[in-house]
Amino acid sequence: MKRLLLILNCILLSIGNCGGPLIMRLYFVHGGKRIWLSCWLETVGWPIMLIPISIAYYRRQRRQQTNGQAQTKFFLMKPSLFISSALIGLLSGVDNYIFANGVARLPVSTSALIIASQLAFTAGFAFLLVRQKFTAYSVNAIVLLTIGGAVLALNTSGDRPQGESNKEYIKGFLMMVGTSALYGFILPLVELTYKKAKQTITYSLVLEFQMVMCLFATIFCTAGMLINKDFQAIPREAENYGIGETKYYLVLVWSVIIWQAFFLGAIGVIFCVSSLQSGILIAVLLPVTEILAVILYKESFKAEKGVSLLLSLWGFVSYFYGELEQTKKTTQKTPETEITQTPDP
Template structure:
């Protein structure tokens, strides 16, 4: 969004029709929600069945990036590349990808530690703070302005995620000491803040450095940052010595070795689906919108838990999900109002230009 919260002005996407733009937004929302829900379920399954490697849990979040070369190959090359006078140098672009990639690796590791040492309820509650962090970063880095509807969306979605968290009846992981619990708490809180900062920096990079308006830029961003993050995770896996335990971990996996391999492989795939949705929404709308949808998925995840783990869906969870949809609709409606306002201004400007020209 720009200073007036217009959803299409950041990347000059006015060439897209209204329904085309919304179709792309809806597609990215689906990728993010479905991908994140599946990734959280698989991540929890990995730990529950005997997995214990923090660096492997970090690695699978980005190692699936080669999959993205498939849609990249299907997208036509840009016909009108950005002028060299406006485009950033390759060194600067490489620096942006490297910096963001290292930050992604660190953020993924922090989340992995948090999920290992905290119960699902506490983990979800802390993750809900990412909207508050993003509000601050968006204000300073992206010139984001907040309307009453946006504040309503942020507050309601945060409360919804918190309500799910405090109502979670599941017990925390066994064998976790108070010291490890504190480490998990701090790591998850830091990860939420770093994730929000990453979203704002990605949006800033699209605006100030990359300056492109095609979806290839989204895929490039995800591929190269994931490549860097993967190398960092591999280094961490070997430097920590955890790679030595992976064979024994696989043999001791409760559901068997095949299930272990499939869990790791599919976790890598769904994280990439989620990541495309995240970066796509930053590209199409804003970092705050992407974060709102991420928080919405915290309310959607219990549905996946009901299907996979046969968890009970009580009244409090139903109310929490309805609150999440309320906050989501509030934000979408604000985008609709901004879209109508922007198009009306554009129409008035065109009419004014025609009047000035006159029939003469």
């Protein structure tokens, strides 16, 4: 069951990680200007989580009725875990705002590769917060993926969008580095919260955690939208959108769905494995985003992007080769444990 959950969350994370930046950039490319609206769309889909939470509740209820036990609660979270998820949600709201600022100013192929630096921040914070253990292969992968993102800084204005000033481009570059650092802190913080929780962490609880996080991130972004009067601007922006009013609203709706897939996948992978694994997966998916951005948006592919892409792929191969070797050693040492292990409920 846990392996199936891991596969499912990896798929969700892959869809969100590749599709999220692409559809956000689509909004800006065709005339969208609202930063607060863009970051609001990342988490406003939190009510979607009520569907799987409800399914999990009815399954628990039916099982407990069969066993003659008392009825279960709809929400499992204790107050301490709720407060933790709310605070992390507010941090996520800040991170979403910084990220939207970066995507508004940079081509996706550039911003995607800068995000590779997030892995170094995730690794550092994972070591400090949850005492993450490293192998030679994982260290090699972290170094390569981080250098791959840093290579882009050698030519920071080489692919500046037409009509954008050098100052705005550099601001976008710094924003993307900032969002990498903050989200690199959030991932291990989620793992630490799981470890310190005063209740057993099940996947049902992970769904609730995700919903509360997105709820409070949405509250933060909604406040920004109200101050900036973004809600009133949506109809006007839709009328003047480059590819039509109907497609404008389709972009908004798909943004909500795709970003929910990303956030659920990210914390789901943390639940199944670790925050470092989630960070690694985000980093290794960046070449896919890079290639899609070049194909879909006709973005330039210069030498530094090619070097960055190769380093990212090298880091990807290094990490997963190390994981395979580690799995082989573990299996050889403890074959009996592998057979008798029971799946996580």
